[in-house]
């Protein structure tokens with residue numbers, strides 16, 4: 073577990089994202105220490121990708137509020153596009169869900185990596201080529217020299233994702249955003265890629281925000297977890313606390329889905345997220361919650377510290393009127 077006195081690399085405060093009348097994200101607050109890995113967990117539609125895309129400033133047609141202070145860079149949400157162009161790839165990188173569509177099909181993967189190295193680091197062609205081969209080697213691409221001249225479609229999904237990891241790490245960013253980087257891959261390859269990204273991030277002393285569906289994978293691989301439901305943070309804390317001492321009924325449901333792996337197919341928690349047009353004014357989870365009280369429908373619970381005893385973690389929070 074990371075030392076909590078470490079400097080934050082990112083402080084996200086009250087991030088809200090509106091699309092028309094829908095509030096896709098509602099005052100999301102989180103922080104990330106230098107060298108820390110944090111998982112954003114929740115069902116499809118919870119807003120996980122929207123957080124990562126908002127930080128990269130790649131959200132189109134949405135109204136964004138709040139601030140995202142990154143050490144040495146300022147408020148990512150307030151920088152000009154010109155300033156963002158300088159940061160992307162250099163200090164802040166993103167690995168997308170589907171490497172097959174993120175890579176350019178018209179250029180060899182070697183050329184794509186060399187272009188990034190030359191453009192951002194000002195390397196000569198020969199220097200960039202030898203650095204590219206080193207990077208391909210470090211992300212486990214066998215025959216890295218030979219693979220330099222391959223087009224994306226000539227590589228397997230796992231190899232394409234390794235290329236994406238190499239491109240994302242090419243300029244040693246301080247913060248890596250990995251948006252379900254394994255969702256398009258076979259289950260056996262998924263764990264390899266997650267381990268690769270974390271090992272590479274840690275060895276560079278970088279921080280990482282991982283978007284994941286799976287609470288078990290998140291707790292095994294990341295220092296801290298933020299659980300999102302319908303665009304809001306419902307629980308956040310050190311991975312072990314979220315897995316073993318969770319207080320929010322939704323986190324419990326996510327965990328019970330995990331425990332069913334191996335006995336039957338992975339299940340989603342029962343019920344569905346209300347559509348944005350029918351979002352409850354109180355707790356957004358109230359319509360599916362087995363512990364809901366009359367109060368829950370009308371009054372939104374604030375995030376509160378979960379610290380149970382003097383030795384409990386200070387940074388575990390949950391938002392519930394009737395916690396576990």
Ligand SMILES: Nc1ncnc2c1ncn2[C@@H]1O[C@H](COP(=O)(O)OP(=O)(O)OP(=O)(O)O)[C@@H](O)[C@H]1O
Pocket residue numbers: 091096114115116117118119120121122123
């Ligand atoms: N371009 C868009 N236009 C309109 N609505 C969008 C757009 N992108 C996302 N949304 C909506 O924003 C909400 C959050 O989506 P987001 O993709 O961030 O969720 P997620 O938790 O990452 O889900 P998934 O695991 O399926 O990627 C959803 O209700 C989704 O329908």
